[in-house]
Amino acid sequence: MKLRVVELLIITTVPALFLAAEGWPPLMPTIASLIGGTLAAGAANAFNMVIEADTDKLMSRTKHRPVASGVLTKKQATRFASLLMITSLVIFWVFTTPLATLLTSLAILFYVAIYTVALKPNTNQNIVWGGIAGCLPVLIGWAAVTNSLSMTAFWFFLVVFFWTPPHFWAIAIRYHDDYQAANIPMLPVVASRKRVYIEMWFHTLMMFIVSGLTLNSAGLPTWTYYLTAALAFVFGEQVYKLRKGEAEYEKVAGRIFHFSILYLTLFSILLVVGQLLI
Numbered sequence: 111m112k113l114r115v116v117e118l119l120i121i122t123t124v125p126a127l128f129l130a131a132e133g134w135p136p137l138m139p140t141i142a143s144l145i146g147g148t149l150a151a152g153a154a155n156a157f158n159m160v161i162e163a164d165t166d167k168l169m170s171r172t173k174h175r176p177v178a179s180g181v182l183t184k185k186q187a188t189r190f191a192s193l194l195m196i197t198s199l200v201i202f203w204v205f206t207t208p209l210a211t212l213l214t215s216l217a218i219l220f221y222v223a224i225y226t227v228a229l230k231p232n233t234n235q236n237i238v239w240g241g242i243a244g245c246l247p248v249l250i251g252w253a254a255v256t257n258s259l260s261m262t263a264f265w266f267f268l269v270v271f272f273w274t275p276p277h278f279w280a281i282a283i284r285y286h287d288d289y290q291a292a293n294i295p296m297l298p299v300v301a302s303r304k305r306v307y308i309e310m311w312f313h314t315l316m317m318f319i320v321s322g323l324t325l326n327s328a329g330l331p332t333w334t335y336y337l338t339a340a341l342a343f344v345f346g347e348q349v350y351k352l353r354k355g356e357a358e359y360e361k362v363a364g365r366i367f368h369f370s371i372l373y374l375t376l377f378s379i380l381l382v383v384g385q386l387l388i
């Protein structure tokens with residue numbers, strides 16, 4: 111289920127619930143969103159492991175995954191993923207809203223069919239557009255409360271959209287040889303360092319901009335802007351350090367990866383606390 115990945119999706123679902131409710135969200139849709147969202151993301155990740163089992167065997171980072179290592183057969187894993195998917199959709203349908211259920215279905219479909227099958231093996235922009243699947247929990251959380259969407263939800267969606275490439279390209283820099291061995295065209299594998307640096311800066315700057323627009327759209331207090339700016343400064347400083355030489359390149363990428371998680375987590379907390387203190 112790649113639960114460490116699922117954690118990040120849940121982290122962005124929670125503030126969407128609070129912002130949509132303009133305070134504490136209703137208990138049942140909240141519990142259903144967190145449990146259903148975990149199962150839906152786990153299902154998508156399990157389907158991903160089935161499809162990429164042969165590729166995973168070629169990478170040191172993934173060769174110990176259950177299907178790649180033979181702990182589970184593809185048939186067993188497919189049954190498990192299908193059960194998770196059905197259960198998650200039933201939970202959303204019964205305890206949240208039709209729109210949240212539809213968006214959850216689209217998120218699973220997009221991650222499995224569009225990202226895993228179509229984009230990941232064929233384009234160096236795979237994570238840019240494939241990352242949309244990881245942005246949808248924001249909209250799902252919002253829709254679970256209101257059965258509708260708003261501009262605030264879309265701005266927060268874009269925060270995750272622009273956050274995703276720097277986060278995953280940092281991984282790809284660290285595991286460059288793995289992706290190259292598996293013939294996966296991640297940007298750091300097929301492009302020059304200069305292009306990687308420029309594209310990471312573009313997405314990072316856009317993430318900062320839409321972070322501010324999210325705060326503005328939600329009408330959050332001024333102090334949230336200052337704290338977000340401080341986080342943005344540290345994030346930008348890490349990306350700037352990618353200009354260092356060969357010996358530091360992968361170490362800096364590792365720091366970007368870890369700080370990107372911290373940025374998204376702290377920004378999500380700011381959204382919740384800011385909403386509760388309005």
